[in-house]
Amino acid sequence: MMKLFxxxxxxxxLTVIAFSAIAALLLIxxxxxxxxxxxxxxxxxxxxxxxxxxxxxxGRFGIFPMIIGSLVxxxxxxxxxxxxxxxxxxxxxxxxxxxxxxIIKPTIELLAGIPSVVYGFIGVMVLAPLIRDYLGGPxxxxxxASIILGIMILPTILSISIDSLKAxxxxxxxxxxxxxxxxxxxxxxxxxxAAKSGIIAGIILGLGRAIGETMAVIMVTGNxxxxxxxxxxxxRTLTANIALEMGYATGMHRQSLFATGVILLIIIMxxxxxxxxxxxxxxxxx
Amino acid sequence: MTHKIDIKNLNLYYDEFHAxxxxxxxxxxxxxxxxxxxxxxxxxxxxxxINRMNDLIEGVRITGEVFLDGNNIYDPGMDLYELRKRxxxxxxxPNPFAKSVSENVAFGLRVAQFKNKKKIAEIVERxxxxxxxxxxxxxxxxxxxxxxxxxxxQRLCIARLLAVEPEVILMDEPCSALDPIATMKxxxxxxxxxxxxxxxxxxxxxxxxxxxxxxCGYMLLGEMIEFNKTSEIFTNPRDKRTQDYIxxxxx
Numbered sequence: 054m055m056k057l058f059x060x061x062x063x064x065x066x067l068t069v070i071a072f073s074a075i076a077a078l079l080l081i082x083x084x085x086x087x088x089x090x091x092x093x094x095x096x097x098x099x100x101x102x103x104x105x106x107x108x109x110x111x112g113r114f115g116i117f118p119m120i121i122g123s124l125v126x127x128x129x130x131x132x133x134x135x136x137x138x139x140x141x142x143x144x145x146x147x148x149x150x151x152x153x154x155x156i157i158k159p160t161i162e163l164l165a166g167i168p169s170v171v172y173g174f175i176g177v178m179v180l181a182p183l184i185r186d187y188l189g190g191p192x193x194x195x196x197x198a199s200i201i202l203g204i205m206i207l208p209t210i211l212s213i214s215i216d217s218l219k220a221x222x223x224x225x226x227x228x229x230x231x232x233x234x235x236x237x238x239x240x241x242x243x244x245x246x247a248a249k250s251g252i253i254a255g256i257i258l259g260l261g262r263a264i265g266e267t268m269a270v271i272m273v274t275g276n277x278x279x280x281x282x283x284x285x286x287x288x289r290t291l292t293a294n295i296a297l298e299m300g301y302a303t304g305m306h307r308q309s310l311f312a313t314g315v316i317l318l319i320i321i322m323x324x325x326x327x328x329x330x331x332x333x334x335x336x337x338x339x
Numbered sequence: 340m341t342h343k344i345d346i347k348n349l350n351l352y353y354d355e356f357h358a359x360x361x362x363x364x365x366x367x368x369x370x371x372x373x374x375x376x377x378x379x380x381x382x383x384x385x386x387x388x389i390n391r392m393n394d395l396i397e398g399v400r401i402t403g404e405v406f407l408d409g410n411n412i413y414d415p416g417m418d419l420y421e422l423r424k425r426x427x428x429x430x431x432x433p434n435p436f437a438k439s440v441s442e443n444v445a446f447g448l449r450v451a452q453f454k455n456k457k458k459i460a461e462i463v464e465r466x467x468x469x470x471x472x473x474x475x476x477x478x479x480x481x482x483x484x485x486x487x488x489x490x491x492x493q494r495l496c497i498a499r500l501l502a503v504e505p506e507v508i509l510m511d512e513p514c515s516a517l518d519p520i521a522t523m524k525x526x527x528x529x530x531x532x533x534x535x536x537x538x539x540x541x542x543x544x545x546x547x548x549x550x551x552x553x554x555c556g557y558m559l560l561g562e563m564i565e566f567n568k569t570s571e572i573f574t575n576p577r578d579k580r581t582q583d584y585i586x587x588x589x590x
Contacts (some may be wrong), residue, residue: 059413151395224434228496232447232503233424242449292384 075100085318089311101312107278109298116313118278122195122288123264123320125281126274129199130263134206135256141207142214142252158215167206173272176201178319181273191284193275201273202266204260205250213258217251218244250331257328261321267292291317342406343537344389344507349403351384351393358384360561361403366554367501369527371538375545376584381561382541386509389539393420407507411455424451427505431512433492435484435499440476443484443495447503447586462502470498473527473575481565497528508532510540514547545585549573557581570586 069234093101096114104115112238132177145157176197185192221244229243245252267290276297289297295317344366351359359381366372368475370387374382387393388405388488391412404411412422424447435443444463453459463480467473472494479487484495493513498506514522529538542548548555548569555569559579565572565581576582 188560197456222434224430224432225436226394226432227428227430228436228499229446229450230395231392231423231430232450232499233420233422234446234450235420238450242446243436249437 057314069207082318085311085314088308089315091312092305092312093315095311096312096314101309102316103270104285105280107294109309110304112305114309114312116291116294116309116316118280119289119291119294119313120316121280122274123290123292123317125195125200125284126202126270126288126290127260127263129195129284130202130206131256131260133199133203134259134263136316137203138207138210138214138255138259139252141211142218143240145211146215147216147236147244158212161208162212163208164204165212169205169266169269170272172201172205173269175271176269184285188285190283191275191287193273193287195274195281195288196284197273198270198288201269204264205266205269206263210252210259213255214248214252217248217255218250221247233268254318254328254331255296257324258329261324261328265292265317267296271296291320342366343408344539345404345406345409346385346388347380347406347449348565349385349405350389350401351381351388352400353396354398356534357560358487358561359388362563363559364556364563364566366537366539367538368552369535371533371540371551372556373541373548374539374541374556374558375548376558376564378543380558381509382556382558385547385558385563386511386539386541388509389509390423391417392428392582394419418519424589425501425505426507427500427503429496429500429510429511429513432516433489433496435492435504436494437483439481440484440487440495441480441519444498444502446499449502463477466498469501469532470494471524472498490517490524493521493525494528497525501532505536507537507539510538512541512543514542514544545573557584559584 068202101114101116102120103117104113104119106113106115107118141161145154149157170301177193180197180200181192181194183192184190184194184197188196225247226239229239235241268289273291274290276289276293277287278289279286281288291313295313298306299310342365344364346362346364349359349362349412350357362381362385364385370452376382376386384393388401389407389412393399393401396578403413405413407422407425411417436446438446441463442449443459445459448462464473464477466583467476471539472491475491476487476495484492487495493516497508497513513524517525526547529540530539540548540552551570554566555566555572556566557572557580559580565576565578567577573585575586
């Protein structure tokens with residue numbers, strides 16, 4: 054009798070805790086939307102999204118340069134990060150003996166634990182001057198942000214990719230070898246197709262991290278609200294826009310930052326949703 | 340005269356463990372050879388020496404010789420990839436690739452850098468027909484192979500081999516994941532394939548060995564105890580240990 058009672062109360066307690074976590078999340082989302090959405094309709098969706106003039110004091114709220122900024126910096130980080138992460142994952146999972154893996158993989162995952170301000174600091178002190186001296190421009194630029202972010206998302210993509218490559222049954226490799234495939238043919242014709250959806254999920258999670266990153270990005274992009282003409286231009290991202298101006302924003306200006314948050318939220322939700330579908334498709338195959 | 344396969348004084352070690360002890364075996368043309376014996380006796384290991392799949396395992400050391408058409412496949416100059424095209428393998432669990440049905444069958448051709456699409460389609464059809472799968476799968480050529488039921492997957496793995504036209508087919512307990520009806524189909528197929536291929540099958544199912552094989556080897560603790568005509572092994576075994584095993588007194 055007593056046992057049954059505690060069983061039930063534990064179940065109830067867990068339910069309450071689980072729901073309060075979800076409720077907190079929901080509240081945040083609802084709050085952001087309630088603060089931001091009316092503003093978007095007041096200014097007009099197309100003026101807000103597609104105008105390039107961001108002068109909050111003058112009542113001009115166009116975030117187009119920031120959307121472009123977020124997208125190009127994210128794209129750049131993918132161009133830097135994906136090839137590194139993929140070749141690293143293939144090398145580590147297929148060519149390195151198991152004992153070495155056991156040391157290398159946790160080390161890589163440790164990279165994810167370095168605070169973003171440290172990455173940003175390195176970007177400002179080392180990378181930006183190098184770019185300024187050798188390639189021109191202000192140094193604090195799309196290029197600098199792409200490289201820094203590319204390295205920051207490396208551990209995420211790398212470690213998920215390694216996991217999904219390792220999850221490919223050994224029998225796939227044997228099957229390919231038994232048909233006369235070379236090691237590389239085995240990897241790209243048998244192993245990679247089997248690990249594909251897991252790798253894609255990893256890339257999308259990395260993408261989410263890149264687009265949401267704020268601190269490092271503020272430090273290395275230069276934060277100019279302009280439409281960039283080359284990777285050496287400064288840009289401002291959506292996240293940086295919120296972080297930079299929230300300290301003194303009031304009234305409409307404050308609402309416009311929440312509206313920026315709504316746009317960011319939508320972009321990230323779409324990304325996560327795609328990632329979930331990619332992961333589910335992988336599970337469904339097994 | 341050279342034999343198709345001639346294994347001479349073959350020893351294999353997993354690190355310290357002596358897994359194959361001075362094995363000798365001669366295989367003529369167009370036969371089905373069955374290797375039987377209790378679990379861990381080395382029959383799968385012996386099978387995997389014939390296409391050098393053991394090379395993939397760390398810590399394996401091999402002495403002795405395996406001749407294929409008179410050439411020692413353990414010669415340093417041996418082209419492993421060429422060897423494995425000539426000696427194909429079917430595994431215990433069906434292992435189709437995460438690709439479509441037709442791409443699975445075409446895999447060996449793509450490995451060999453075949454480009455001619457029409458020719459590939461022809462070979463895919465021919466191989467699926469030979470594996471008795473064409474009628475069942477001709478409308479599902481673009482479906483993922485992993486969605487097929489296991490018995491079709493295993494036959495697909497055989498079709499995949501036939502596409503590269505090997506000379507020898509090694510089968511490592513190919514029916515252990517299948518039900519009796521699927522097993523029967525695979526056995527019928529083996530008898531059919533015997534006309535064009537040499538087949539060596541490892542099985543723990545003695546009835547299967549008795550049903551399909553022409554020659555049979557009984558292995559125990561890494562040794563080839565007896566190798567003879569299947570009818571001889573099952574009716575008139577020379578060795579006491581073989582007799583004990585086939586009469587079910589042990590194993």
